[in-house]
Amino acid sequence: MQWQTLGSAPFLPPLYWRAALKRKITGSTLPEQGLRCQMRINPQDVAAYRNVCGFADSPILPATYPHILAFGLQMQLLTTKNFPFPLLGLIHLRNRIRLHRPLGAVSEVTVSVHVQNLRPHAKGATFEVVTTLEDSLGLLWEAESQMLCRGVKLEGEPAGDTLPSPTQVNELTRWKAPADIGRRYARVSGDYNPIHLSALTAKLFGFPQAIAHGLWNKAHTLAALGEHLPPANIEIVVEFKKPVRLPSEVTLLTRAPGASGEWLLKGAGDIEHMVGMWQPIA
Template sequence: MQWKTLGTAPFLPPLYWRAALKRKITGSTLPEQGLRCPVSIDPRQAAAYRKVCGFADSPMLPATYPHILAFGLQMQLLTDQSFPFPLLGLIHLSNRIRIHRPLGGVSELSVGVHAQNLKPHPKGATFDLVTTVEDALGLLWEAESRMLCRGVKLEGEPGSDVVQPSPNQVSELTRWKAPADIGRCYARVSGDYNPIHLSALTAKLFGFPQAIAHGLWNKARALAALGDHLSAANIEIDVAFKKPVRLPGEVTLLSSAPGSAGEFWLKGPGDIEHMVGKWRPIA
């Protein structure tokens, strides 16, 4: 893996143009290049993110917040000419974060992103978008987002989708409404203006009857509600995204009891599965 270090986080508007203009699959191998850049925490931005995602005020950053710090780098990586798949249309299948040390008292950080693990899938191909966050002491936080690109033809047998077990020993913890404008609110704090989340009109251009909630908003909102169930460090939180949450919508969060390991489930009306997750100590 070769690494390119940028002086600052990328400027997003040109990257959106790049994403909009690329609609074709141009290859079947991932680039052997990662991107890094320094970032600093803006307390006002972090506070706005907390509010949109339902986190209480705290000296600790929300567990999902480093995704926001990395978004510009991820966009630059995924819209680069060397990247073979169009960004618009990628489907986020699952997300795992690992918090190695508490996310408190951090200000100057280094973020890195790269793609790896390209594999055949019954509907195309999957790859992992890997994000790391380091401070002066070393690795602080890392994440893997598994992405599906439909229509890619790779040699080899497609792997089956990983079957997530249905959580047992869970009970209802809380429920909340996902308002019609939550995609736009989340876009303002995350920089992620994917049309499928913004309005019914823009979502219909991509084959969705309504706008859908952002998967990482669903995860963040669930972790905010889980609160004291989760430790502040040495924890891995894994989710698989199932059926999207159509906006506006209402969901129910079920969870096992607080502890070092547990499971949670986000469901909609009629027991529709939106997200299934688990937490445990880092192995």
């Protein structure tokens, strides 16, 4: 793995332009390179993120906030010339985060991103975007986001590992996903993917309505689970099922929260939007 260290977080507008121009698959191997950057955490940015995602005020960062810190690095990596897939059109299938220590009193961190694990899938190929957060004491937080690129042809058998839907779950809470949440989340995350912004821009990519960001759904779920989740030594895995069309209402169902647990996010007509689980890090 070749690492490049950046002096500051990437400037996003030119990366969007680069993403918009690349529409073709140009290869079938992942680049052996990663990006790193030292970042300071801005309390105003964290407060705006909490507000959009439903997190209560706390001295500990939301477990999903490192995704926001890493977004620019991920964009830069996925729009380099030697990255083989177009960024627009990638589908986020699943996401796993591991919190090694509580995210309290964190002000300066090193964020690193790379890609790995290209595998055949029934609809194309999947790969993982790996993100880590380190402070002066070492590894704090890490994540793998599994992405699907349709239309890639790879040799081998498609993997079929999916999270089962939990049973014996009870309603914990419900919330509305308003029509403008894609735009509001874009402002705090930097993720201005057109499928999330409006019905008009979503239709350009084959969606009848705008859909909520998967990581907004996950963040709002963790905010709702709140005190049920341990602040550290925890692994949280989610699988994104049917997208949440905007506007709509969703219901969170969970089972016996404790050191480990499961949840299901449902929409109207029992549509399953997301399944998830948490457990101690093995």
